[in-house]
Amino acid sequence: MRGLGWSFFTLFLLYLLLPMLAPVVYSFSRLWLDLLPEGFTLEWYARVLRDPKYLEAASLSLRIALLAVAINILAGVPTAYALYLWSDRMGEGLRRLLQVLPLLVPPLVVGLGFLLAFNRPPLALSGTFWIVVLGHAALGFPFFFRTVYAGLAGIEVRLLMEAAQASGAGLWQRLRHVLLPNLLPAVISGSLVAFAISMGEFEVTSMVAGFGTITLPLLLFQSLREDFRAASAVASVLLYTTLLALVGLSLARRR
Amino acid sequence: MVDLIGVRKRYGRVVAVDGVSLSVREGEFFTLLGPSGCGKTTTLRLVAGFETPDQGEVRISGQGVNRLPPEGRPIGMVFQNYALFPNMTVFGNVAFPLRLRRLPERVVRRKVGELLEMVHLQGLEGRYPRELSGGQQQRVALARALAREPKVLLLDEPLSALDAKIREELRGELKRLQRETGLTALYVTHDQEEALALSDRIAVMRDGKVEQLGTPQEIYERPSTLFVARFVGIGTLVPGEAREGRFHRDRPWPVQVEGEGRGFILLRPEQLRPHPEGFLEGQVGLATYLGSLLRLEVETEGILLKVDLNPQEEVRAGDRLRLALPEAAPFIKEEA
Incomplete structure (x- = not known):
């Protein structure tokens, strides 16, 4: 019974991990025709690094992610604090709503919502850098x-x-010496998650972004058709970012 | 030192504190005693400044403090769950109130040293709260509260979270510290034994009001209401009637009482003695050996009396026994 359980677990893990690992393996190999790839190379990464298009997109993604995290810290910490202090029955309901609603609404609907909400003055942000930031936040x-x-x-x-x-x-003094130092690990954890989400976000970005805001995932999608090798390198880079965030997360938890 | 004048506090429809007036004297150990929900903690929080009264006034050394936040009041506070700052060491916790006052670091170090010596925690300066036992944490909390050099020390059930052994040990030390420093202490507890052991005076609270205020002896020996009689100490309330200075049940009892009319006398277990010519005769229903004493439940004339005997006495359940009554007993009139 136990052996069976472990086998299923292993199979499921492989099913989850293999598709994620494929682009990584692909990005390091010269040729992949048969079952296993051949020839280790960093050429595809070099190609990505030499192409200003990718570097721009990466720097854009990074700026968007940092700003989205900043917005979350500025808005999220006080909101969480206020809701925690006033967590009576109404506050509790509101908290659940805040936590669950954005997860249940399909990203396409969120994207459409942002388009509709921000397409006329004074909030005509459609297609700008800031609407992407707000969406990611x-x-x-x-x-x-x-x-x-x-x-x-x-x-x-x-x-x-x-x-x-x-x-x-x-x-x-209470905020500075007591609340912030004790809450810091949680804020760091939350920031890493928000950062990772922003770096990899595609759906909402693709709806609200304009020609001037091609983030790394958008560029990755475009280059799938032209340059599959470089695309796999970019995809791998996104995966590394997430892994890095994960490592940071477990470090923050341990403190 | 601390004066409450007609203080009321309500939350929605619930009146937590209902017109409390009392004065804590300088250097006094004053306890608010009562069951949960009686308003004792809210009263303490009104003195601390975490709550503001809807009516009435709180004064600390003559000064009205209704408008002052806790950080502006001359108080120190110890909480039930220690409430130490987990990001600071023992030293950091005790130094916190001193550093807030911007004392030079040299002075801070000297004072923290003195305070830790007072609570017997020298050598643990570098530990974090999570590395300490409950009793040690509460000592740190006590040192931190004293570090502010408060006029009043407020203690909210500080011993409730501790094991029985540590609780008693810390209880004695708390009393010693308060005596030595001459500090005024306002203490909240639901534990009547603790209240009796520690206090100079006790206010027994019920439903937001002070039911009785007095010294531990007064509260224990002369409870003024049935509630106080039931809540403080162990004893038996015997229903009957007071007539011409004597207690009557079916017949007159040889017990002097003050008052007239229907009511109860309170018989404490240590006041009842077995005696061959005792007034009451009954049968032992239950005999419980408690180490330092033997507690009996004696059934007589339709009442169940609790009686404490010397543990060496050989009395068993089912034995018949004559009991002598005390010459006088507190009489509590029946409540309307």
Whole structure:
């Protein structure tokens, strides 16, 4: 029974991992005709690095992701804190809604929503850099919020803030010396997740972005038809980013 | 030192504190005692400044503090769950209130050293709270509360989360510290034994009101209401009537009482003694050996009396026994 379970688990793991690993293997190989690839090479990465098109897209993606994370920190930490402090029955419902709704709504609908909401003055942002940033921030929000909220619950923040207050600390001192240092690991975790989501986002981006905002995933999709080799290298780079975020995440958790 | 004047606080439809007036004297150990939901914690939080009264006034050393936040009041506070800052060491926690006052680091170090010595935690400066036992954490919390050099030390069930053994040990030390520093302490607990052991005076609270206020002896020996009689200590309430200074049931009892009318006398288990010519005769229903004493439940004249005996006495369930009554007992009139 147990052996059977393990076999199924292994098969399932392979089923999940192999498609993810394929582009990585492909990106390092000169030739892949039979079952196994041949000839290790870094040529495809070199080609991507030499092409300003890719570098621009990568730098754009990076800027968008950092800004989306910044928006999440600025909006998400206070929101989570406020909802945590006032978590009566209504607050609890609102929290669930915030956490779940964005996950249930199909990205296409989110994209369409952003298009409709931001296509007339004074919010005529369609096709600009900022609508992509806002879209990514919104997509990362449920994950960011959930992590920070769990962090708040984990450190008994209400009690700690009261203890600081009874020690003579004003609001600013409480935030600086007690809330922020204790919440930092959760904020870092949430930021890494939001960052990874933004770096790899395709659906919403493809709907709201204009010609001036070709992010790395959009460029990857375009080059699938022209240059499959370079595309696999780009895909691998995106995968590395996610893995890096994952490593950072487990480091932040351990602290 | 701390004065509450007609203080009321309600949450929605629930009145948590319903017109409490009391004065804690300087250097006094004052306890708010009562079951959960009686308003004792809310009263403490009103003094701390975490809540503001809807009506009435809170004064600390004569100064009205209704508008002051906790950080502006001359208080220190110890919480039930320690509430130490997990990102700071023992030293950092105790130094926190001192550093907020921008004292020079040299002074901070000296004072933290003194405080840790007071609570017997020298040598643990570098530990983090998670590396300490519950009792040690609460000592750190106590040192941190004292570091602010408060006029009033507020303690919210500080011993409730600890094991029985540690609880008793820390209880003694708390009393010693308060005596030595001469600090005014306002203490909240639901544990009547703790209240009796620690306090100079106790306010027994019920439904947001002070039911009785007095010294531990007054509260234990002369409870003014049935609630206090049931809540504090162990004993038996015997229903009957007070007439011409004596207690009557079916017949007059040889027990002096003050008051007139229907009501109850309170018989404490240590006041009842077996005696060959005792007034009451009954049968032992239950005999429980408790180490330092033998507790009996004696059934007599339709009442169940709790009686404490010397543990060496050889009494078993089913034995018949005559009991002598105390000469006088507190009489509590029946509530309307």
